[in-house]
Amino acid sequence: MISGRYGQKPSELGQGLKSITERISEMGMGEMCIREFIDKAKSYMEMPNPTPKLLRVFIRRVEVYEKFENYSRACGNPIVIRLVF
Incomplete structure (x- = not known):
């Protein structure tokens, strides 16, 4: 009975480790995307x-109103x- 539970433990730990590894890689990808966004935003902020x-x-939007004087070219x-x- 004890050996049966012991056999299940490593497989459960292996699955848990796999899910944690996947989450870490997703977080790393998210962090990389955030850093790229910040770098692009900085380039737009400076605008030389x-x-x-x-x-x-x-x-x-651009709002264009009527002229103050109708038919005036000036x-x-x-x-x-x-x-x-």
Whole structure:
């Protein structure tokens, strides 16, 4: 009876070890993805030379209103640019 339980213990421990190893590898993969994201975010935060493509990422919407004076070529349309921040 005792030897039967002893035979079951190593197999249970082996399965537990396997599941723990899988969880550790998943955590390592998650940590690697987080580090990649942080590195990319840092490159966007510094923006030494902002490009139009990069600026479009931060624009939520552009609001263009009517002119103050109708049919005027000198009077421009008021524009409001809403950013994601």
